[in-house]
Amino acid sequence: MPLLDNTRHLYVNGVRRNRTRSEVKQAHGWELLNDSDLVFYNELEKFQTFQGEYTVFEGYKSKNTDLLNWRNKKDIEFVYDVGWTHSSCPIESISPMEEEVFIKMKMPCFRDLQIKGGVQIGAPNYTENAFELMGKPGDWYFDRTEKMLYYIPLEGEDFETAEVIVPSVEKLLEIRGMPTHLIKNITFENITFAYSTWLKPSYEGFAEVQASLVKDPDESVLLHGAFLKPGAAIQLEWAENIVFNGCQFEKMGGSAVDMQYGTCRNEIRNCEFKDISGNGIQVGGFCLRDAHPEDEREIVSGNRIMNNYIHHIGVEYKGAVGVSCGYVADTLISHNEICHTSYSGISIGWGWGFWDEFSEERYFQKPPTQYPKFHKPTVAMRNVIEYNHIHHVMQILHDGAGIYTLSMQADSVIRGNLIHDNGGFSGKGYERGMLIGNILSATEEHKQQVWVVQGFPGGIYQDEASGGFDVYENIIYNVVVPYNYNDVGMNGRFGTNRIHDNYFGMRPGEKGYPEELVGRAGREQH
Secondary structure, eight states: OTTOOOOSOEEETTEEEOBOBOOOOOOOTTOOOOBTTBEEEEEEEEEEETTEEEEEEEEEEESOGGGGGOSOGGGOEEEEEETTEEEEEEEEEEEEETTEEEEEEOTTHHHHHHHSSSOOOOSOSEEESOGGGOOSTTOEEEETTTTEEEEOOOTTOOTTTSOEEOOOOSOSEEEEOBTTBOEEEEEEESOEEEOOOOOHHHHHOBOEEETTEEEOTTOSSOTTTOEEOOOEEEEEESEEEEEEESOEEEEESSEEEEEOTTOBSOEEESOEEEEESSOSEEESBOSHHHHSOSSGGGOEEOOEEESOEEEEEOSSSTTOOSEEEOBEESOEEESOEEEEESSOSEEEOOGGGTTSBTGGGOSSSOOOTTSOOBSSOOSOBOOEEESOEEESOOSSOSSEEEEEEOSEEEEEEEESOEEESOSOOOSOOOTTSEEEEOGGGSOHHHIIIIITSTTOEEEEEEOTTOEEEEEESOEEESSSEEEEEEOOOOTTGGGGOEEESOEESOOTTSTTOOHHHHHHSSOOOO
């Protein structure tokens, strides 16, 4: 394939095939994987963060000297699934070291994986994209040096007659205006957008913090204020009244749609999103400048996501979300069906409260002294999440939910959503329906009851500093915790929420199950 520089994706007869990978070693919840044959090596520095001091290593040492003979070592990636994150990092080099080998990892990705906020890494869960790992039907490998694609057909598959598609384009559609000249009033109807790739992780790695956002490698001070979104196949910036109606978004190597700076009053309705590597829909920014923009024209507001079928999201980047919103205002997410995601269904808000007004008064994890302080709210407010049907999400990762929120969002609403069967629910759940407090102060017995159960919490999760929500008439069952509030002790923030008239743990067929209300949730027929 002489014209192809690189790709991360291959489709045979319309079905995604996996790059070569080693056997997957499983860890649960927040556990860091330990591997006696892959040990951190060559300390570079001690780094102090808001979570404490971390040691930064240059790579690993291993007794597996066979690695010295592997081809294209810089194309090999180590992959890490920890808690709510999925990360990967390329190898820089493999060199002999007495009876062992030194695996030098790509920087600054490997450094970021060891110091980023939230969870860090141990040994990798598996190795990916090595020619020497080919062996199973469906495995494939692209040798960038010799421009050759290797593939092991499935049983009965004729590769000579099969339709084989290798995506090489990252952007399928870009709509970019300017602050003084918005692009307006365009409608896309019944169009299929498909077959994109996203190559940045191959070259720079993917140090995920949450929701498929990675730590900005150029920022090591404001760890809550600088994040990079995954690339999206459809990009909107400085756009107004752009409508996608009845469109299909599928087989994408990054996220599908991203609405960024100054995108207002746009609409995605009656569409289907499926087989997406990253997030289904991204709305707004996730950095400090987005929380408190100097130019109010940058605010992302008034966008509507309605009546869509969003499924099989995060098939590659497992921390991805069906609908992921950062600092946004007046957003409507209504009557969608969201299912079969690796992580959360809907996520809205960002910052963990650190850029909210009076954040310095929080009790847990006070902001570092170098963080700027604000005495005004962020732009996030008046967001509505209503009448969505969210099920079978949280299929792989941990510490997420059907609906997940962060930080203060005044005058916002979560109502009438049907949420069930998330996180591989096994019948174990929190019997009271609502769990309110800070898990850091919980007893070990309490943690074992809920915190480490697969797919925790799974229902509605109002995480750090969430506030300003009216939460009512939601029907939630077959999840670990129907409603979870993580209280960081911030200015009585929990009291700014109203949680009332919900149906927690009530299943179909049981007395009092609200059939009429359930009938309103999900996609509407036209």
